[in-house]
Amino acid sequence: MALISVSHLKKYYRVYKKEPGLSGSLKSLFHRKYEDVKAVNNVSFDIKEGELVGFIGPNGAGKTTTLKVLSGLLYPTSGKVSVLGFIPFDRQPQFQKQFSLVMGQKNQLWWDLPALDSFLLNKEIYEIPTQQFNQTLAELVKMLDLGEVLKVQVRKLSLGQRMKCELVAALLHLPKVLFLDEPTIGLDVVMQQKIRDFIKGYNQKYKATIILTSHYMDDVKELCSRVIIIDKGKIFFDGKLDAIIKKYADHKILELVFSGPVTKSDFSVIPAAKIKDFDLPRVTFSVPRDSANEVAAKLLTKFPVADLNITEPSIEDIIREVFTGRDMS
Amino acid sequence: MWQVRTVLSFLTIYFFWFAVFTQYNQIGTYTRTTMFAYLLVAAFLRNLVLWSDSYHACVEIANGDLNNYLLKPLSYFGNWLARDWADKILNLLFFVPELALLIIIFRIPLVFPTSLWVWAWFIVLAILGSLLYFLFSFLVSSFSFWYPEHDGWPLRFFMLMFLDFLSGAAFPLDIFPQPVTTLFKFLPTSYFIYFPTQVYLGRLSFSDQLSGLVIMLFWLLVFFYLVKIVWHKGLQIYGAYGR
Numbered sequence: 018m019a020l021i022s023v024s025h026l027k028k029y030y031r032v033y034k035k036e037p038g039l040s041g042s043l044k045s046l047f048h049r050k051y052e053d054v055k056a057v058n059n060v061s062f063d064i065k066e067g068e069l070v071g072f073i074g075p076n077g078a079g080k081t082t083t084l085k086v087l088s089g090l091l092y093p094t095s096g097k098v099s100v101l102g103f104i105p106f107d108r109q110p111q112f113q114k115q116f117s118l119v120m121g122q123k124n125q126l127w128w129d130l131p132a133l134d135s136f137l138l139n140k141e142i143y144e145i146p147t148q149q150f151n152q153t154l155a156e157l158v159k160m161l162d163l164g165e166v167l168k169v170q171v172r173k174l175s176l177g178q179r180m181k182c183e184l185v186a187a188l189l190h191l192p193k194v195l196f197l198d199e200p201t202i203g204l205d206v207v208m209q210q211k212i213r214d215f216i217k218g219y220n221q222k223y224k225a226t227i228i229l230t231s232h233y234m235d236d237v238k239e240l241c242s243r244v245i246i247i248d249k250g251k252i253f254f255d256g257k258l259d260a261i262i263k264k265y266a267d268h269k270i271l272e273l274v275f276s277g278p279v280t281k282s283d284f285s286v287i288p289a290a291k292i293k294d295f296d297l298p299r300v301t302f303s304v305p306r307d308s309a310n311e312v313a314a315k316l317l318t319k320f321p322v323a324d325l326n327i328t329e330p331s332i333e334d335i336i337r338e339v340f341t342g343r344d345m346s
Numbered sequence: 347m348w349q350v351r352t353v354l355s356f357l358t359i360y361f362f363w364f365a366v367f368t369q370y371n372q373i374g375t376y377t378r379t380t381m382f383a384y385l386l387v388a389a390f391l392r393n394l395v396l397w398s399d400s401y402h403a404c405v406e407i408a409n410g411d412l413n414n415y416l417l418k419p420l421s422y423f424g425n426w427l428a429r430d431w432a433d434k435i436l437n438l439l440f441f442v443p444e445l446a447l448l449i450i451i452f453r454i455p456l457v458f459p460t461s462l463w464v465w466a467w468f469i470v471l472a473i474l475g476s477l478l479y480f481l482f483s484f485l486v487s488s489f490s491f492w493y494p495e496h497d498g499w500p501l502r503f504f505m506l507m508f509l510d511f512l513s514g515a516a517f518p519l520d521i522f523p524q525p526v527t528t529l530f531k532f533l534p535t536s537y538f539i540y541f542p543t544q545v546y547l548g549r550l551s552f553s554d555q556l557s558g559l560v561i562m563l564f565w566l567l568v569f570f571y572l573v574k575i576v577w578h579k580g581l582q583i584y585g586a587y588g589r
Contacts (some may be wrong), residue, residue: 030585090416090586110419118417125414142418 019063020194020226021087026096028057028082056082058250059096062098064228069220071241071258072230079250080230081120084196086227088118100194107217114143117187122143124179125186132182133167136189143190147253150189157185160215177208184212195219197229200320201236213239234333248340258332265335270300271311272329277321287315298323303330353444356389359516360452374521383457384518386445387543392515393441395475395538399433400426401502404487407580408494423484423573430480438572443449460548467555471542474562478537482567488573491580494587514540531558534565 033049035041057079064070072080072096085091086098089105089112098105101111126135140150156285158164160182166174174182180200187195201209217240220227231237237244238258246254246261252260271290275298282289284300294301304312309327316322364386367378376384403426406412415422448454459465489501510516512535519530519540530536541558544550550558 031583085413085586088417090413091584092582108416113417113419121409123413125417139418142420144419 020066020068020101021062021064021228022061022097023083023087024061024097024100026057026060026083026086026098027094028079028086028091029053029055029094055250057086057246060208060247060250060252061096062245062252062255063086066226067220067224068243069217069227069241071237071244072247073232073234073237073244073336074247075301080132080249081198082245083247084118084198084228084230085276087115088116088196090118114190115192116194116196117192118196119183119187119198119200120200121180121197125169126179126182128172129170132171132174132186135171135182135186136167139186139189140196145190149191153189153191154185157188160218161185161211170293173207177204180204180208180212184215190225193223193225195225195227197227199231199295200229201231201233209233209236215238234336236333246339247288248335253339261332261335262329265339266330267306268303268330269306270330271300271304271309271313271316272326272328273300273316273320273322274298274324276323277319283320287312290316352393352441353448353511356385356445356448359385359389360448360454361568374518375549376518376521377452379455379457380549381518382532383547384543386449386456387456387546388515388518388539390442391472391475391539391542392513393437394434394472395542396506396509396513396515397434397437397478398430398480398483400430400480400483401487403484404502405583407487407490408587410585412584413586416586417579423577427480431476436474457547459546464545464548468542468546471545471559471562472516473564475538475542478534478562478566478569481566481573483535484573485540485569485576488576488580491584494585509535509538512536513538514543518543520544532561534569537562537565 031051032054035045074080082251086093087100087105089108092106096207101115103109126132163181166178219225244258245252279294290302290304290312293303363381382572519536520527
């Protein structure tokens with residue numbers, strides 16, 4: 018039984034377009050051109066209990082919109098959504114006590130109060146028993162190394178500290194389902210790693226089901242065995258991360274270091290080897306997967322090669338190339 | 347500054363009527379004493395009933411802060427009602443001493459209800475009036491669902507200007523000719539200030555009080571359902587912006 022189930026979800030926004038300038042503003046008072054923006058267009062997926070799923074895609078792909086629909090903030094234009102057996106938009110308290118949405122760019126903490134006050138407010142809102150609250154708080158504070166900052170006004174905290182506090186505020190009621198929207202945005206590498214470790218720990222310890230969106234491939238690579246790639250409101254990949262390489266990477270990367278002089282035109286004798294990067298003595302080729310070995314052998318025999326390396330293209334490259342619609346080889 | 351504004355607006359009204367009563371002995375059915383008694387009670391109600399922080403709801407809709415409330419097991423409506431009353435009480439804590447000071451300075455005569463029964467009745471009506479205004483204000487805030495480009499202030503400002511006139515905050519509504527007074531009786535706005543004040547001053551017959559209460563309850567019900575419907579519709583098109 019899927020814990021989260023989305024079938025044929027569509028969410029269209031109605032936006033109006035205004036011509037620039039004053040005359041455009043005046044015109045828009047009388048006549049507005051409306052257009053539908055298809056933020057999410059026929060998306061379906063199921064997520065099982067305890068899964069940690071990465072949601073990736075370029076800006077405006079529909080990731081956040083999907084999470085907002087799953088959280089009950091947005092009313093779906095059409096399609097069926099169910100989370101923990103509830104319809105999110107009904108916003109039943111029994112449902113709301115079991116999930117959390119954390120947005121990296123939006124805060125729920127009271128800006129002028131210390132984080133601890135916001136936590137206490139959440140304790141009342143979520144009706145968390147005092148003993149459980151104290152225990153969970155102590156545990157989260159320890160996991161995130163937050164001891165000192167709880168009594169400091171939130172506005173005085175650094176971005177990293179604030180993000181950690183946001184996470185605590187969202188997790189005090191120990192949600193079974195967690196939606197993380199860019200939790201590591203704007204954080205430095207060390208802090209990103211800490212947040213990542215924490216998310217992984219929370220997932221394992223509480224068997225929580227987590228959907229994570231991120232621009233940082235490292236987040237997804239490290240945390241999620243399953244990814245859903247979404248672009249222009251549509252899913253075009255849903256599966257294991259490794260499978261993306263098999264499905265989309267029809268080429269391999271040959272990296273050669275030459276020990277003698279070569280020119281670009283020398284390589285025209287091997288048409289299958291496309292030059293990706295030419296920076297002597299290092300030259301990188303992109304070669305169709307099937308002929309990689311054959312091309313490598315030819316290069317070795319025809320040119321003075323000091324070093325040869327055959328690698329898979331990086332996931333970042335594949336995804337970037339898929340999104341920009343470029344030929345990958 | 348807002349606090350200065352409330353005192354100033356009372357003074358403006360006071361001096362206007364002060365000037366009028368140097369020329370006339372009576373306006374409509376109001377003598378100088380009853381008029382000033384009316385203005386005092388109206389000023390008090392203006393700071394209780396029409397004092398509402400809930401206009402911020404439209405800001406929260408427009409900038410997406412509403413998200414934080416919608417995600418939690420929390421009634422947004424109930425939350426605002428509580429914040430509203432906290433704000434009203436805070437405001438009265440400031441305004442009542444200020445008003446007392448003005449009464450002493452200008453030696454405004456005080457009029458009190460004739461019985462405890464009228465006191466109780468007045469308090470109930472003031473609370474109902476506050477509730478009515480709260481629903482009304484919430485309805486105006488919902489405008490932001492459809493026009494989130496601005497924070498809802500233009501409409502709010504427009505509304506406040508008319509309310510000073512229509513609610514009876516600046517003058518009693520029964521100084522107008524009979525047909526206009528009758529029209530006011532059926533408008534929801536006169537129940538914010540005018541109606542409770544009349545009850546306080548004991549100027550209404552029993553049947554007028556009863557019919558007034560019925561009309562007031564009718565409007566409460568109408569606004570309650572309007573708010574419910576409009577919010578349901580509004581949330582369906584809510585964009586959850588702010589990202």
